[in-house]
Amino acid sequence: RKEVEQDPGPFNVPEGATVAFNCTYSNSASQSFFWYRQDCRKEPKLLMSVYSSGNEDGRFTAQLNRASQYISLLIRDSKLSDSATYLCVVPPSGSARQLTFGSGTQLTVLP
Amino acid sequence: DVKVTQSSRYLVKRTGEKVFLECVQDMDHENMFWYRQDPGLGLRLIYFSYDVKMKEKGDIPEGYSVSREKKERFSLILESASTNQTSMYLCASSRDSPGYTFGSGTRLTVV
Numbered sequence: 001r002k003e004v005e006q007d008p009g010p011f012n013v014p015e016g017a018t019v020a021f022n023c024t025y026s027n028s029a030s031q032s033f034f035w036y037r038q039d040c041r042k043e044p045k046l047l048m049s050v051y052s053s054g055n056e057d058g059r060f061t062a063q064l065n066r067a068s069q070y071i072s073l074l075i076r077d078s079k080l081s082d083s084a085t086y087l088c089v090v091p092p093s094g095s096a097r098q099l100t101f102g103s104g105t106q107l108t109v110l111p
Numbered sequence: 112d113v114k115v116t117q118s119s120r121y122l123v124k125r126t127g128e129k130v131f132l133e134c135v136q137d138m139d140h141e142n143m144f145w146y147r148q149d150p151g152l153g154l155r156l157i158y159f160s161y162d163v164k165m166k167e168k169g170d171i172p173e174g175y176s177v178s179r180e181k182k183e184r185f186s187l188i189l190e191s192a193s194t195n196q197t198s199m200y201l202c203a204s205s206r207d208s209p210g211y212t213f214g215s216g217t218r219l220t221v222v
Contacts, residue, residue: 008151034210043201043213044154087153097142097161098169099211103153 003027004090006102014110017078021105023088024070033071034089035062038104044087078109115204117214124221130189132217134202142205143185145177147198154201160185192221
């Protein structure tokens with residue numbers, strides 16, 4: 001099993017829609033998780049951190065399910081500017097310094 | 112804002128050449144990382160460093176080496192470039208917290 005697995009998509013949704021991505025991880029000892037956003041031909045940038053059950057920031061909600069070993073990212077009221085690839089990130093073996101990246105989920109928000 | 116600067120945005124090299132990719136960060140971060148990103152494979156860790164003159168192999172170190180003579184600079188070296196090293200190379204740095212700051216990437220083509 002890969003350390004981090006994501007549905008690659010693409011997810012094509014209309015503006016205003018709610019969309020959710022899941023990410024599964026294999027290391028049950030992982031304590032912290034992250035979502036990064038990567039725009040086309042740009043570098044990844046940190047979007048949200050998830051340390052306990054979840055985190056909310058405006059239209060974005062990240063949730064953690066330790067029992068099933070997955071994290072999710074929910075985007076409400078999608079905007080055109082949300083179009084990007086969303087990378088799920090897990091520190092291996094409890095270390096927060098080196099990160100393992102999922103291969104990303106591509107989202108396109110359509111007008 | 113933390114800035115991570117990669118010396119070249121685009122690079123074309125010939126098979127067998129020795130290639131140097133330079134990365135400099137300006138916020139006194141201890142941790143620096145080199146990843147490559149390929150379609151469908153996501154970001155894969157090549158090498159990382161937690162301190163000056165310290166280096167650790169990541170998941171795919173074969174064909175690469177690194178140098179960290181100064182805290183702010185982390186160089187990736189392709190000893191003898193091959194066509195399967197054509198990729199996007201991303202440098203990142205972090206303090207002792209999980210959020211990475213990435214450079215804007217170097218797209219290397221080996222012909």
